[in-house]
Amino acid sequence: MSAVADRRWLGIALVLIVGFMAVEVVVGVAAHSLALISDAGHMLTDAASIALALVAIRVAARPAVGLYTYGFKRVEILSAQANGITLLLLAVWFVYESVRRLIEPPAVSGPLVLITALVGIAVNIAAAWSISRANRTSLNVEGAFQHILNDLYAFIGTAIAGAVVWATGFARADALAALLVAVLMARAGWGLIRESGRIFLEAAPAHADPAMIGPRIAAIPQIVEVHDLHVWQITSGELSLSAHVLVGAGVDCHAARSEIESVLHTEYHLDHTTLQVDHAGDNHGGQGHDEHCVESHGPVHRSAE
Known part of the structure; x- marks a missing residue:
């Protein structure tokens, strides 16, 4: 309308x-x-x-x-x-x-x-x-x-x-x-x-609980870890999500991002997303992925594999 x-x-x-x-x-x-x-x-x-x-x-x-x-x-x-x-x-x-x-x-x-x-x-x-x-x-x-x-x-x-x-x-x-x-x-x-x-206060709406979304993303094949996951509303009905996602070596980052976006759209009605997708262990410094985010905001969700 x-x-x-x-x-x-x-x-x-x-x-x-x-x-x-x-x-x-x-x-x-x-x-x-x-x-x-x-x-x-x-x-x-x-x-x-x-x-x-x-x-x-x-x-x-x-x-x-x-x-x-x-x-x-x-x-x-x-x-x-x-x-x-x-x-x-x-x-x-x-x-x-x-x-x-x-x-x-x-x-x-x-x-x-x-x-x-x-x-x-x-x-x-x-x-x-x-x-x-x-x-x-x-x-x-x-x-x-x-x-x-x-x-x-x-x-x-x-x-x-x-x-x-x-x-x-x-x-x-x-x-x-x-x-x-x-x-x-x-x-x-x-x-x-x-x-x-x-x-x-940037609280996530009830139907988009980060405690549910984080493990769901981590369960996608070839996803290693999800952290710095944030879900908030700009105004009524306008939801946004951002996250740092780590994938396995040799995984196509663009394909992984597309799959995550599809899951977020289909299951959580989240369309405005900002995803930083990197390979696990590739921090441009050779000391592990922690160099990307020294102190991640919120819990870290890892693949069960």
Whole structure:
């Protein structure tokens, strides 16, 4: 899917979210409903997530120039992390307010809360559908999509709370619904921080574990050793691998590299690879292969033969 199409679908979702968020704040204040106001706060982070995703799509499209050899592809990871931190901070504030209102519950207008929440459910379904049409392999886009889903669940809880307040007069149901929203915000925020942090720390994704890839390469016939093996993500869905591979004497280095690349592509979906292939014992100094890498990074994988 093209970046232009992604921007269009994200733009539609952004208009829906911002428009309803403004209405929800007004109604929440009028109804004295913390659940509605907390929902509006969650929608604010949703809107910020979508807006940052739109900016990231545009900035990431810039070519790699000068000192930025990878371009600006990690802008989306920066925005995802900022959004996750904001979610956690808002969650803390809503927990505090919810506990305070559980102790001293204010009068809450049940009918207003219920009607507004029902409209919110419809708006979030439309926004979630719009974002689902964009490229969800992007951490930002997927994060925004998950936020909208969390908002949808929160609105369902708020609608139930409004119905309870309206039917029974139990005003604390509103604060309990706000607590549910806070838990969902914290969960989504931590997920974004964890995933973006893994990318910043150059961690390998779960499906491309170096502890599995190293022995697999070493098991290829005529491969003697693999070390300095690194797997990382430049940005969401863009994986890279580099390694130093030693092959047996008389082995065609180019053919060995091609076979390794085929295995990495077929079994691990790794296409962006940088492989240094040398003959074992050929260090241009006659003292063994250790001269190539005095201190290899990470474990050394050797052939079982």
